[in-house]
Amino acid sequence: MITTNYNEGTIKLKSNDYYFLPEYRSSKYTKKINGPYGNQELDINLIRKDFPILQKRVNGKPLVWLDNSATTQKPNCVIKAIDNYYSEYNSNIHRGAHTLAKIATEAYEGAREKIRSFINADSCEEIIFVRGTTEAINLVAETFGDDKIQKEDEIIISVMEHHSNIVPWQKLAQKKGAIIKVVPIDDCGEIIMEEYAKLLTSRTKIVAITHLSNVLGTINPIKKMIEMAHHIDVPVLIDGAQSIPHIGVNVKELDADFFVFSGHKIYAPTGIGVLYGKKAILEEMTPWQRGGGMIKDVNFETTTYNDLPYKFEAGTGNIADAIGLGEAIAYINNIGIERVQLHEKKLTSYAMDQLSQIPSIRLIGTSSNKSSVLSYILEGVTPEDVAKFLNNDGIAVRAGHHCAQPVLKRYGLNSAVRASIGIYNTIEEINALVGSTLKIARY
Incomplete structure (x- = not known):
């Protein structure tokens, strides 16, 4: 010393x-x-x-x-990527036949691939662009949760959760008559795993847990918690808003059913984030927001929804900031x-x-x-x-x-x-x- x-x-x-x-x-x-x-x-x-x-x-x-x-x-490379989009190839994506639309689409989908690789998802179909962690959790609660959770079913969260991983589940529980169970922590700020084990029952329909606490800094034993939940066929959503910039995340190794994060926590712009979900689960889920881009065919009687990931990306997305997120991921990969x-x-x-x-x-x-x-x-x-x-x-x-x-x-x-x-x-x-x-x- x-x-x-x-x-x-x-x-x-x-x-x-x-x-x-x-x-x-x-x-x-x-x-x-x-x-x-x-x-x-x-x-x-x-x-x-x-x-x-x-x-x-x-x-x-x-x-x-x-x-x-x-x-x-934000690093210079992210700032320049956003500036370059607006000054060099600003365009809407996917359906334009002109040159700028093609360039913008390639950059947007290229960012999706960078994210897929960074978290080791199986497919870009599993990477949904959203505004951030909050929107991603609301999307899951309003679609998957609304379909799967019924009266007296149970939702498990922990005492260390961000409000964004509490309030959407509260709304769902109130709507459905479900029950929220809270995993306690010890004085050091660690999950009491014995209590978590007790809470997992046949009534549990989803576990939603933070990976890294934004108040305590605790890195939760997520892999073990997922294994315990999966043992009784309970899906798990991981709030990765704080973990994504600090520790390596491998969704396949974790076997996470959902993983959500915000771009602005990992040196990317605000207003962009990611919902990762296992393809089989996402395919069963109905869309949350509806409109342009998330459809294949529309008439006045019925609508056919688009394929993944687009059925969850209604309207014009945050193209510039998605590209910025891809650049931020590349920056971290370089280091x-x-x-x-x-x-x-x-x-x-x-x-x-x-x-x-x-x-x-x-x-x-x-x-x-x-x-x-x-x-x-x-x-x-x-x-x-x-x-x-x-x-x-x-x-x-x-x-x-x-x-x-x-x-x-x-x-x-x-x-x-x-x-x-x-x-x-x-x-x-x-x-x-x-x-x-x-x-x-x-x-």
Whole structure:
């Protein structure tokens, strides 16, 4: 350990081997080093140059963006891809006979293929473009859920769910007379698997669970939870909004029935996201929204719906931002999701260690298997005041209930500070967060 000063705070830092990573396939974003974890390291400075907003100053200080769970910043390649669409080949897709329509269609469907490959789906027919995680969950609840769930059937969610994975199921349960069962967590923020096992019964019709908590940072044992549900033929929806940018996702290996995520959490634009569903399930589901694009034939008596994935993509889609999402996926692939995962988990571990040394702090979510999310409160200071103080030092965090009120209430709280990590964050930025928080605690 070494000691350094950050403004008025004194922070103990771990040795510089913190950033050493195992050797993976070569990437322009790595540099050669000699260290105990291999001979390649993520070149964070090179990565940061790809994100123009990170050069910004806030209140005279360099911007420290630690609000990645709310939204991530966008690399130049994504910004340019969107600009290029609008300036070079703006067109509607699929039915145009002209050149620009062909180019736009190829780019749009090319993005779908990038996503399919990234999550290892069997077919592009299983990749549905939506506005984001929220719309994807609503789509499943309003179609699959409405068809399959009847009076006194049970829906299993966990106490750590985002409101987007609670409210749609509540609406469905109220409509059908179904029952929502909630899996509890322990004080560290981990699913109590014995209780989950007890909740799985012949009445269970779907499990909807987050992969990585947006408040606790806990990485849930999703594969095991899916296996347990499938043992009694219960389908599982995975909310991957927080996991998709931080850890590798293989829907085939997980055997997920549905997997949903938002583009803006993985360095892509807002207003675009993905519903993955197993083809056999999607083929049985009726469309949710109806109109142009999702039909084969229409007359005044009946309509024949289009094939997958288009029967769930009514109207003109968000073409530019779908292309931007594909570019963001390609960007992460170029770096390597394995490197991203290891970088962020190590940075999270370091941050938890440093924050825990601050007097009067209470960390929320202390699982050993967590990534990217640091939630805490300071005794005697409201989370909102902590966030305002940090903003004075150019540090962007979030304060509030984080659209996950039940899990905060589990800890007797209504609000907390949340700092959340992305690929471009550095140990120096964690030191800035810790130093500023320490100043508040001492004030």
